[in-house]
Amino acid sequence: MVYLCASSGPPESDFACTVCNDKIYVAGGQPTSSNARGISSAEVYDPTLDEWSSLPSMSMLRYKCAGVTWNGKIHVVGGFAERLDSGWPSPGIMERSSAEVYDPETRRWELRAKMWQPDVRPTQILALDNGRLYGSGDCLKAWKGHIEAYNPDANMWNIVPGSQRTTRSSSAHPLNVADGTWPTIQPTYVTVAPTGTHLYFLVGYRTSGDLPRMMSMVHMFDTGTNTNYWTSFGLVEEDGEKEFCSHCCVVQLP
Template identity: 60%
Template sequence: MGSLSSQLPSPSPAHPSSTTTHKIYASFCTAIISNWIECYNPSVNVWHRVTTIPGLIENQVLKGFSMVSIGHFIYIIGGRLCQKLSGHEPDEIFEVDLEVLPRVLRYDAVNDVWSKCAPLRVPRFDFACTVCDDKIYVAGGQSKLSGACGTSSAEVYDPGLDEWKLLPNMNMLRYKCVAVTWQGKIHVVGGFAEKRDVDRKIPSWGMMERSSAEVYDWENAKWDVIRGMWQLDIPPNQIVAVDDKLFSSGDCLNAWKGHIEAFDGKLNIWNEVDGSHLETLSSPVSTSVANWPPIKRLYLTMAPIGTQLYFLAGYRMPGEISRSMCNVHVFDTSANGDGWTSLEPIDEEGEKELCSHCCVLRQPQM
């Protein structure tokens, strides 16, 4: 298990460089193994395990946290602490929620050192999180284990000061919302949302709230509502920015809709990206083979690098219980027509669960 350092050297901002490589980091767990972090190297199409998240005892896992990067540091923020317990039947595992954490950890990917950061002002899980100007912004989420009710609170972390500062509350209570920095502004999109009303005893969720977004107005220190920015009442899975465009591949119930969509800010609508259909992201193995059951996708996460979108997907192999497969597909958003490149599948031992969406680190070549 990784050790924790109490020292917090100030992270230096990441500067673009022609000698910079990009690596993708993601956190996984299994039914019996607590969270670890793996690194995917796009240049050689290889995963390797780099560290475990400290502070978790046996059979404990962290869910619903956010994982972001600044420079060569990875931040693990908040989350829902669970315990894995064995059921009465063989191989039966179930989760028991323990608590919502305000904890924030930082991993130095260069020196392989964990550090404790100042905790969140409001503990939360399933919240929106993004980085802007080397500061971390979080908004919404759930602060309690009981009841399906979000929070409107938001806060910002300054790594140089190791300090969280509360921001004005959003206009709506939200959880399972996503955040993205776009056109220099913090956008919190979708989620299970309801209007703030302290007198309302029964939550009132509507399509209008859940399909809306909120944008932070720096000048007036308040959140502005954009109606219909998401258009669905099911929360988005991921929204990422590439150049000046936003891209999505699905929602939290269907992470891959069969194609990629781009947001048209002028018309406030999502349009299918030409040439973005890819059937093998739904199932990399033909289910027409006799006696083969439909293949199950175990995880899917998307990472932007330059003009490319990396889709990292794990699948259960047909007829296998101790072996799975990772497929990486790359879509070039600047291509005309078919922009897909599919890399060689990677065999993996066992079945692992993605615990948070991935993040990308820029790493200077030595």
């Protein structure tokens, strides 16, 4: 069942969003006005009470950032960020690569430097049951050609072995991923959902030919194996062209 929940604070876009302990957390974003700067405010939604509550503000103005819950804390990563006391409207390199971490128990934010690449903003960062963070795309490429995992000890993102998948111009069938390739063209949309120790990539392709056709399928990557990392299934073909810009999520039914 889908129902309309209570409205949050001032309307905004490009904010970070994540779920922790059955509550929805949002932080940062841009107001709907012409002001191009981000905001530092944060809110939490309690579905049992159907109400939003204000949280302490972050230390930076931030928008087009990614939200993820990891180790029981809310992480707001990357994006366009600037210090509240900087006086400059342009975000710096250190700010863009930083993250802000919120602890629901202490109700405090902690600034974490250099947690992301400073040159591009993230799209999705996902946490799996193995306790690790994963990313596979950014604002320039929805699919980088590989999956990266975050190493908190080194504060670095490293390519996950066996995750490399490239595209090429050929007649390779999309289900044949054993040779390290994906379909013959770049995907028109890619979105990812985490379940257990698996990453599910929902991907749409535009097939070649005189008449346009869309081909949608699912690629699953298993982070808990040392062989046969990828499995593909759910192939659906449709006439015409479609463009999607969205994120998927995992819903656990009772």
